[in-house]
Amino acid sequence: MYLSFILVTWISGTVCGSTIETTMLLEIIERQNTMMTSMELRMNKQSLEIGSLKSEVESLQDKIESHESLLRKFEANTVDGGKDFTGKLRPRFLMEERQDAVAFYAYLSKTENDPGHRHIIAFDQVPVGNAYISHNGEFVAPSAGIYVFSVSIACDWEGRIPIEIVVNSNVVGSTVSDSKPARHVAVASETVIVSMEQNDRCFIRTTPDAHREIILNVYSSSYARSSFAGWKISN
Template sequence: MERRLMKNEKILLDLTISCNAEHRKSTINRQQDDKKTMPSSNKTSTNAVTEFPSQNGSPNASYQGRLSIKNEAQDLFPKRQMSGVVAFYVYLSSTEPSPSVHHTIIFDYVKTNTGEAYNRHSGMFTAPTDGVYVFTWSTYSDHHGVIYTEIVVNSDVIGSALSDSINVNAVDAATGNIVVEISQNDVVFIRTNSIHHGTGDILSYPRYRTSFSGWKLV
């Protein structure tokens, strides 16, 4: 791959040098023609060189050279395609007050949703294709609060996290991460623990966001 990139860069360099030489030659020829045809009073006032097709419809050498380099560059270094990319990042736009057990957290503010696989109304991510996915979520518990959360695939709990500031007068944070192989149409979401009841609110402010994100790895 490295040798191929070096070869492509050399091709572009050679094309650039060739184009610049042709451009200088074309510029000199046009300036000489202008001096021959221009009235003597205006000979010293015009040095402009057009870089676009001439009025008779025939592209000049400079324009052709630049167009050739552009086409070669597009062939060698095509734009990155976004097709097949699945990624999302969402968060709570405001604090979730005292959630109950087995409560699905609906992250209502969607920042990124490439592939349109996350539903901000249900809080569910639905896998568009089979593959290995990465998911991560962060929660913040209030002063003297405790929040138990878990990530669920369909009906199976795959991971969990605990934000615990029950004994301190401060905000605490917890982050969970999983890498999991799932199938098309499997759903993934975050909820509070089904057994352990938390205490206090799930905080989300501009300074720190309770969030959920994920992307397809392969």
């Protein structure tokens, strides 16, 4: 009788345990199915987004190719002449015309001591430009046109440097750098616009007026450059 009770109890426990394990397995399988379904939905959504992005990239590539084609046509018309998008004739910009551009920049590499009156300042360093002759300080116009000239003169301590911008024999501009009131380097600038014929000359000189005395030196260093520049703006 006792053994029969134990056997029935063991069989009941085994059946009950199997039922619980089966239920747990079914729940796990159901959760995994749910997760897989969710992952498939996300993957489908990502596939759609990737397809949309590919379409946008292809559209952008088409636009870029179209813009590059228009740019090449525009550059060809600009360099070689032709018509613009309205059908009007556009001017020709040839390389030969660009090479004819006239401009220069020159400066003194060091201070020029006591230049005196009616002295042409020869700016010996010409890092940019053409038509300026550094050894005599003259710019010779290679062609007729309208030119801009700009000069900047630094004066040493307690000095006064009056200068003139001269075209041929005509004074077209003047200024004075004056450091006498204070012990420091003074800088003065002047800019003019003039009409010149081919081979006309432009230069910077100290004033010839004796009563406007020149004292000390035309200063130039990395601290303050005395310089002269010019460029052609039209024919």
